[in-house]
Amino acid sequence: MELYSNIIGEGKPFLILHGFLGMGDNWKTLGKRFSENGYEVHLIDQRNHGRSAHTSAFSYELMAEDLKEYCDQHNLKDIVLLGHSMGGKTAMKFACQYPELMGKLIVADIAPKYYAPHHxxxxxxxxxxxxxxxxxxxxxxxxxxxxxxxxxxxxxxxxxxxxxxxxxxxxxxxxxxxxxNINEIGQALTSEETFSGSSLFINGGNSNYIKAEDKSLIKEHFPNSVVLTIKGVGHWLHAEKPDEFYEAVIEFINKS
Incomplete structure (x- = not known):
């Protein structure tokens, strides 16, 4: 499936996946800032969102496949992949299934566990x-x-x-x-899905999406991961404290 994207800047590929009911455009301001550090930023609309194709089929399996097709079309590898909420679930799935295309993984305020429908x-x-x-x-x-x-x-x-x-x-x-397909949104990773690459999980201090007890589960799936908390923000942490979020991501991806 063809995904719509807005590509900003030149350099190492940096793909950003929005959350449920969002679109790539939500990340335009931060995307521009990331591009100024030598990254080619891809703000992607996931299926059934924004300007990407509408289809009755919808699952993380399909969205990870969509992203694989996108990487193949644009000849992208060693990617930095950042996903927020639903986009974070897609990013986790993708990293586990296509580790050969991955550089670093950043997941914003979501864990690999099951979430009951709440929208x-x-x-x-x-x-x-x-x-x-x-x-x-x-x-x-x-x-x-x-x-x-x-x-x-x-x-x-x-x-x-x-x-x-x-x-x-x-x-x-x-x-x-x-x-x-509302029940698909909260689906967990399967127990055998793991990614051993460098991963950063950022959660909002006022959000309950990543709880203290979820950290061991994150480590099981992502053994080379760090969990960082931004204090005083909720689920939309990147919008509430964009500077802090930006600094955390840049510091992580610039580490060798």
Whole structure:
């Protein structure tokens, strides 16, 4: 499957995978900063998200295969691979399945364990938006506020809005397929999947996605890994403290 991407800069390949209901564009500011350090940054839309193809099939197995195809098409190897949340799950899967293409792995605020579905309210709000006759982003924000109180989360979700035609807003993601496959989002790595390459897990101090007891599981799958906590941030750690996140990643990937 052809994946849409925005490529910034030149140098060593650095691929970034967004989280559930996001898109590569969410990482534009940080991507530009990484590119200034001699990296060719690929901001990728995963299947059923952003401008990449919509399909009824959806799983981490498929998303790892999509990424392998992408690397083959662009002749990429020895890659730096960074994934946040759902993107982190894809990145872990990819690193375990295609270690020959990997340089370093960075996983933002997700563990290799199973997570129960917990996006129901967000999906209800987006379903309401997709059925509404929207004429402005302000109107969409007002309607979405009935479901999601956090302004920052709404702004993140509303980035998916685009003008489908004059006077008509629509959502870029394949909402039906994502709702249909919601149980896939929380899937764990299988017990035999491991990656022995250099790996960094960054979690938010206020987030409960990576708990103290998950660290031993991370080590089982990723024996050459370090877990780093950024204090005072939640699940969107890269958006809340971009400077700290950037420094942590750069320090890790620049180490020989």
């Amino acid at each position: 129901q309210t967000i999906l209800e709000g987006l379903t309401m938006l997709s059925n509404a006759e929207l004429t402005s982003r302000g109107e969409a924000d007002e309607k979405l506020e009935e479901y999601i109180k956090e302004w920052g989360v709404r702004q993140f979700l509303l980035k998916n809005l685009y003008w489908k035609e004059k006077g008509k807003l629509a959502l870029r993601m394949n909402l039906e397929a994502l709702k249909e």
